[in-house]
Amino acid sequence: MKAIVVGTGFIGPVHVEALRRAGVEVVGIVGSSAEKSIAAAERLGLPCDITTLDQALADPAVDCIHLTSPNRLHFEQAKAVLLAGKHVLCEKPLAMNSVESKELVELASRSGTVAGVAYNIRFYPLCHEAAQRVAEGRVGDFHHVTGSYVQDWLLKPTDFNWRVLADDGGELRAIADIGTHWLDLIQFIAGQKITDVCADLRTIYPTRQKPVGGAQTFSGDRPDAADTEDVAITTEDCGSVMFRFASGANGCLWVSQTTAGRKNCLRFEIAGSQSTLAFNSESPNELWIGHRDQPSETLLRDPALMSQQAGKIANYPGGHNEGFPDTFKQLFRSFYGYIASEDRPARRPFPTFEDGHHEVLLCEAILKSHRKQAWQSVNADG
Structure with a gap:
């Protein structure tokens, strides 16, 4: 290939x-x-x-x-x-x-x-482990989920990138840019779709300073004030989204690109009738498993200790950490492996265009909810 x-x-x-x-x-x-x-x-x-x-x-x-x-x-x-x-x-x-x-x-x-x-993000091995535990019933009935995805690269009004402009990035920014990663991951783990949302979003800086010569994400450049121009911003810097799954389970997501000190931090906590699962992408080789009637535990990423499904996307033994670049490698191995198999009716083990379409529908529902300040159903037929 x-x-x-x-x-x-x-x-x-x-x-x-x-x-x-x-x-x-x-x-x-x-x-x-x-x-x-x-x-x-x-x-x-x-x-x-x-x-x-x-x-x-x-x-x-x-x-x-x-x-x-x-x-x-x-x-x-x-x-x-x-x-x-x-x-x-x-x-x-x-x-x-x-x-x-x-x-x-x-x-x-x-x-x-x-x-x-x-x-x-699906392809952190312990995210696959969480999905497998939910699918096997080891978490029990799916009660609720909370979490966040926060960064700080747009903390200052002098921080600028094409993503902040609605014409280039879309009417939603923080939700569409990083929030959809979290939403896709949670639906993958839960094995069900989000059907209803209620959102409250906020633009902290209605005006940002755009470098006259252009800027690149994460470049670290800090242009002189004399070399910038004011640009009106309509996309959100942060916001919260409550949501419901098809099963009736519910949850809440907080997204921010203006949280000082958080460079790229995705977290979730899934509560079931038997156990709770918690994950932090800044410590991606650990999955916390909470219990009521026995000591809670931390599962370290180790192919020998995880489910077979999760072990397939963990290439190194326990104690040899895997991180962000490895998620892309495992996604691509899954994608190209499916192509090579030539078994098109088989289940596609990677995020599909159908998944991408659902995330766009979710974003549209979130934006409508924020503007109406009310619950909004996700248009599954859109």
Whole structure:
């Protein structure tokens, strides 16, 4: 299998590294210009022959295209990849609205190709362990779940990135950017969909200072005030979402990109009638298991001690930690393994375009709920 990565920002090179570790040959990386494509390819030690998406689409040697471009480009690019008859793995969100994401689902189902969304957080081994314990009934009846996903990279009004702009990233930002990772993960673990939401969101900085020369996520650059311009912001910096599952179980999520000291912290606590499971992505090799009538315990990531399903995505023995880059490697192994199996009726062991579409529907329901300040059903038929 040969792959092309589209996007040269933070996450594009992450895909390149993980693809290599997963045993997939990367034959190029494409940026917004030929110059950016060549510079990124040289920096990553990749061939420079392909410098545009159109070239990648026309090349019969390219099997799969990874889309890590800005959100507003996902729909047109994913559609073009599917129409070209190539496999596609798209970063979230799948599209800017549910009309677009539904069209992509329908196109993918007709194309005969394999299409997935890069919800990599599922692929921490202990998240798979949590899902398996829920599925086996070891947690008991699913009562409720609480959690958060918090960062601090937009803590200051001088922090700026294209994601804060609704035209580039979508009307939702913190929820769509990181909150959907949490929501996808919890539905994966619970084995059921969220059906209703009630949201309260907040824009802390209605105005941010945009560097005149542009800015890159996590670059660490702090432009001089004289080199910035004021830009109005309508997307949210933080917010809370209450929700209900199809079973009636409920929960609450807090999302923030303005929490000082938290660089990339996802947490959940799932309470069942028999036990509780708690996880923190900043300590991803530990799963806390709470009991009432016996001592609570901490399960350290160890293939010899976990379920078979979780052990399949843990490559190192206990005590040899695995982290964020490994989640992409395991996602890609799952995705390309499914392609290689050629068993299309089989269950797809990775986040699909259908999952990506549901997350877009969730985001639309969350935004409607916030604006109405009332509960909102998720439109499953959208």
